[in-house]
Amino acid sequence: MKTVQLIQKMLSIPCMATELRLDITLQCGQSFRWKEVQPGFWRGVIGHRVWTLTQDDTNVLYQVHEPQLSTTKKSTKMEQDEQHQKNGMVMNDRTASLKMDDVRHLRTVKQEGPLSNEEYTAILNDYFQMHIPLEERYHDWSKVDHNFSIVSPQFPGVRMLKQDPVENVFSFICSSNNNIVRISQLVEKLCRLYGTPLIELDNFTWYAFPSVTALCGEGVEQTLREQGFGYRAKFIHQSAKIIEANGGEEWLYSLRDLPYPQCHEQLTTLTGVGAKVADCICLMSMGHLEAIPVDTHVFQIAARDYLPELQSAKTVTDRVYQKIAEHFRSLFGELAGWAHSVLFSADLKKFEALKGEERKSSKSPVKQCKATGKKKDHKEPVKRQKITKTTKTSAHTKGPCPSQQKKKQKVEERNKDGDKNCRKKTLK
Known part of the structure; x- marks a missing residue:
C-alpha cells in the first residue's frame, strides 16, 4: 500500500516528537512484534487488534485493523458503527470517561466490531504511558547526570511501554x-x-x-x-x-x-x-518504573560512565547487580528504570546513526550529483580555461601545457648546440 493511501486512512493524536519517538521506542528491545512495513510506518499488535503507526513533528497517526475473527453476518448496528468509524465519526455508546480497568478490558478482551475514537486514543495513551510528561523528565535527569545531558539530545521521546x-x-x-x-x-x-x-x-x-x-x-x-x-x-x-x-x-x-x-x-x-x-x-x-534490568550491556555502561571501580569485575554477580541498580535509583529516583532505558538505547549499535544527526545538521549543505548519485560539497564551481586549437592549455593554468613546454625546451637546447658548432667552425 502506498504511503499516501496509508496516511489518508489514519486518525491522529497530538504528540510532539520530543514526547514520543516511535523509531527508537519500538526498536530498543522492549517489545518484539513491531515491524517497519514502510519507512517510518510501524505495524504491531496491541491487545487483539493490529495497529499501524507513524508520526510527524506534532502528531502520532494511527490506523486500527479490526480482527477478522467471525465469518457470521454482522448486525445492521455493527455495520453502521463500522461505517461511522471509517468516516472518523464517534458513534459508539461506550464513550463515557474511561478508567484504567476499562482500558485494560479494551486491550485484553476480544470484542466484535470497532471501538470509538476515544477508546482507541485511550488504548494508545495507556500503551505509551502518555500521562507522564517526558520532556520534563529529561530535563530533570539532565540536571542530576552530566552524561545523560550529553546523550539525551539525540535520543528524545524514548518511552517505556506498558x-x-x-x-x-x-x-x-x-x-x-x-x-x-x-x-x-x-x-x-x-x-x-x-x-x-x-x-x-x-x-x-x-x-x-x-x-x-x-x-x-x-x-x-x-x-x-x-x-x-x-x-x-x-x-x-x-x-x-x-x-x-x-x-x-x-x-x-x-x-x-x-x-x-x-x-x-x-x-x-x-x-x-x-x-x-x-x-x-x-x-x-x-508499572514498577524504578526497576533496573542489569545485563552485560548495562554493566558495561555502568563501569565505563558511572562506576569505574567495576572495570575489574569479570562477571555480573549479585553484589555487582545490586550496586548498579541502586546507583541508578539513587541518581534518577522513582523513574530510574525509564532513565536507564534511554541510556541503554543510546548505546545500541543499531542507533549509531542517530548520534551523528546533530553534527551533520551543523555542517554546510551537501548536494547530490544526479549522474552518479554521489554526494559532493556545496561549493562554487571551479572555472576552467577553454582549450583552443592553436594553443593547448592545461585545465588548471593559463600557460602552455607541460608537454608543449618540454618540446620548446628541447628545440632551444638544439639551437644552442647549433650555435656552439658554428662558432667552433668559424674559429678554425
Missing part, C-alpha cells in the same frame, strides 16, 4: 542468551503456533499472543523444541503451568498491586525467570 504481562513474561523467557532479531523470530513462531489469527495484511497474517492456557497444553514443550526454542521450550511450558496453577492471567495482573520487591520475588518463582528477566517484566508491564 505491555500485557502475559506477552511480556513469555517474550523475555525467549530472550535468554539471545539478541533482538532472534527473540523476535521466536516470539513470532510462538504466536503462529498457539495464537489466534487476527487479520491478513499485505500477504502477512497477524496473530494474537497465545493465552496461558494454550501454552500449558499437552505437547507444547516437545513442539517448541522441534521449532528451535531449545531449553526455553521447557521454561515456557513450565512457567505457563505455574501461572495457571496460581490463578491464570489474573494472578499476573494482580502482581501490579504489589510493591516492587514483592512483585519481583513472585516473578522469580517462574521457571526461567531470574533477577534480570524479573526486572524487565517489573519495568515493562508491572
